[in-house]
Amino acid sequence: MSLTAHIPSHRKPRQSASKTALRAGVAGGVLSTIAVAGAAGPAQAEPVTQTIEMPTITSGFSTTVAASAQATQQVALDLETQANEDAAAENAAKKAKKAKAEAVRKAEAKKKAEAAAKKKAEAAERASRTAERTTLSASPGSSSASGSSASPSSSPSYSSSNATGSAAAVVAFAKAQVGDAYVPGGTGPNSWDCSGLVQAAFRSVNIDLPRVSQSQSTAGTQVSLSNLQPGDILYWGSAGSAYHVAIYIGGGQFVGAQNSNTGTVQRSLDYDRPTGAVRVL
Incomplete structure (x- = not known):
């Protein structure tokens, strides 16, 4: 290669002054044209603004709404x-x-x-x-008379004499209760147990007896069943531990509050033989 050969340069070539001036003139002309067109065009309208007044929620309205909801x-x-x-x-x-x-x-x-x-x-x-x-x-030897209640000849004889005095009153009281109900612990006036009836009968003549049959069976003098008198107290069981009592009314009969099935009844001694008897009157 020749030492004088041309080596290409990597630098951009400088533009000539004439081209630069031309470019500047063109740009200025364009800008001037835009400016003139903007000045000559119609004026831009201002935006229209309208104020809408919204209703104000007062405190009274709020209270009404709350009251309505509560109701x-x-x-x-x-x-x-x-x-x-x-x-x-x-x-x-x-x-x-x-x-x-x-x-x-x-x-x-x-x-x-x-x-x-x-x-x-x-x-x-x-x-x-x-x-x-x-x-x-x-x-x-039985009697044919109505209402009689003779005992067998082998049975002991019972006194059939009419009761008098306090004994008569006790017998009358007892007979007046025939037909009343039997109620355990009953003391009258329309329902009885055995000892309650005996106690009430003697109370009618102002004699106070113990309440229970065990004590009533020793409340007086012990007497034989062959020597009974109206008003005597009959008992079943042993003296002092009797389980049932009644009142002898004469003629081989007694009145007692027997049980809940029969109530207060009048019976023959042969119906239910007592164990013993005591005499209070």
């Missing part, structure tokens, strides 16, 4: 309460109806049971009277 809630609660009360009332009515039906059923059952017990007691009473009449009729 609505209260109505809902009232309706719920009423529904609960109606349901409870309906349930209570059903239970009451069921309880009434059950009570009626029990009352009818009790009535039937009482009627059956009464019928059974009456049948036992008739059977007992029939047996007594048969025994007395078959006994030697």
